[in-house]
Amino acid sequence: MVDLPSPISHGRFSELALELFALQFKYNSTYRKICVARNLTPATVKAWTQIPAVPTAAFKGLELTSIPPPARTAVFHSSGTTEQQPSRHFHCAESLALYEASLIAWFLENVPADLRLICLTPPPALVPHSSLVHMFDVVRREYSLPASAFIGQLARDGSWTLDFVAADNQLKGSNNSRPPVIMLGTAFSFVHLLDYLAAKDLCFNLPEGSLVMETGGYKNRSRVLPKAELHALITERLGVPRENILCEYGMSELSSQAYDSEIHPLSSTRHPRIFHFPPWARGQIISPETGREVAEGETGIIRIIDLANVFSVAAIQTEDLGVRRGDGFELVGRAPLAEPRGCSLMNA
């Protein structure tokens, strides 16, 4: 078990963020150009909230990294439709270690240890560019429980599907047996699984204490279900109660994730279903009109400063909309038309 990450004061966070900004300005020439064009440099930026954020779409056409090409050992791509150029987040051994340290610390803070993993994604070897699957694999190693499984596979067009035979076996093997399991996957993978179970008229009761973690959107890979409906179906077909279903918010451009876990020790004092990043990352909800942070309860664009993004860019402007709730946010959805289907604006 990793130590509970201690809260970082606002002042300390700002210090660290500004220090990192100065480093990235110095060593990441692509980022530096963006900052200079906006007239925001280490000389003019005085608070972490002023650090220029890079749109996630910029990771498609630009190499936003300070890792020189020979030192790059891995690259994570954004998921999406195949005709689009994906985002590229480059890693070296050191940055990957940082990603892993960041993800596992906050994961374990939000999810109890020692659950048997059932991942609805293809195994890491099949999808080496998925930061999500890499994360699941890191968790698998951390848990060190036998019989964890990846039950997703790749279709001929490269899209993710499920191995339903494997799913059947895993679910049957988990019925009322110890230890409890955690089933991890994207929302569309869960729809694929639930549709299969409905077609076969199958219901399972995963062992008490089992969890489900869903993440990400649908990306035209299944029918789209409202979150409440998806969770109700998970409860119905897998026997996992609503309070044991958590959502993850992450992306290939980041090294930290947010969870809306209600299992978190602090969750009783928090709004339900509110996403929180670890202490080393902060999400802000920005008004698209004014570019400033919105007031409590208002909707805006989610902007993240992730101090674990040391070798790329810490300040990221997403295309997602959120509602500001206390020190967290509620996820609303994606800004429409940010990039029309089938054409990438950032193809330089």
Place this chain on the structure above:
Amino acid sequence: MNLPNYFLADLPPEATLSPMMIAAACHTLKRNREKYLLTRTTEDLVKILCEVAVEWLQPENKFRRLALELGPEQTGFSQATLARGLDAFFRRFTPENFQALLAQDLGADTDRHFWHGPGLLVHIAAGNLPNPALMSLTLGLLTRSAQFVKCASGAALLPRLFAHSIYDLDHKLGACLELAEWRGGNVALETALFAEADCVTATGSDETLLAIRSRLPAKTRFLGYGQRVSFGYVAREVLRDEDISKTVSQAADDVIAWDQNGCLSPHVFYVEERGAIESDEFAKRLAVELANRESSAPRGNVPVAEAAAIAARRSMYETLAAHRGDSKLWASQGSTAWTVVFEHETRFRFSPLNRFIYIKPVPDVAAVLPGVDEIHGKVSTVGIAATPEKLPELARQFARWGVTRICPLGQMQNPPLTWRHDGRPALGDLIIWTDCEQ
């Protein structure tokens, strides 16, 4: 609102519509048509429509005042945008313009007993801007059809006010109109409505049109108007000192009309290079003009998701501009009110609208056509600024390519009554003829 309850759309929001109410309303409409509408002459109907328009153009007219008072909240357009849009629309309502429409679509001296419109004409209106619904009602009156307008959810205000203004002037004509509002796809209500309809017109996405068409009885005619996009073209000959102010002002007119929300609004202006004033200078001047217009005719409030789309697009172009000197961005500060993007990429871009316009330099019109290839068959209007000498050849090229409407820059959102909607005669398509061979 001080409007009497004449139409279903006037009922308080808590009132629930039932299929029986819809069927009963259709039966009443058909009876009223027999009694009050079939006997009217076309001249008489034109006269009344022109009178209605004259009323709407009076600052003190109660329907106009209600539209301007309640419109910003209910439609999302500012008062100035509503006033400009409604004025431009109603100024087209003159006896001469109606005569031109009748002559074009029906022939000048056609005996009205040898053509008739649908008995009950149903319109499924889209919600983005009010003009199309008002025009549909106008055409339906000319064909002496009873009419039922299904307004988009939250978009009934202007059609209601227009229908009330007709009722106000001529109760009997008003009794041949019905309006109701519900979220599209309500199968029970729509089945009741479609069962009574002789002809259904609909405006919306391809999916919406397909869904409606698949649910119509075989006897019912269907006229679907799908989503279209538009763009502008500026020839280098008008990019000189003596013309530039006018050209820029016309371009701004097209961007601000209905906050760019209709199928006829431009996403992109293609601007010829090597004019006395260069294309990037044109873009810069358009930005200045849009800033000025924001003071005189501000953009309406837009939903946060639409503002976020603009903000996201702007930040991409900011990033791009930092790395490539050939693209530029001008944008309102502290708001998403207006945005001009200049880029050399000639491929058509869908704008996030709400006064967000692309300027793309091109050597000539031949360079535009490959760029708009992916929207072929989906283009409504091309607004052109060119000298009279150059215009005919430009128009010919765009027509050959498949554009259905070419108009002067500045008039893109202001089609004449004779406009053939997506290339089809809007009035003529409603008509059933009686051929009487000698």
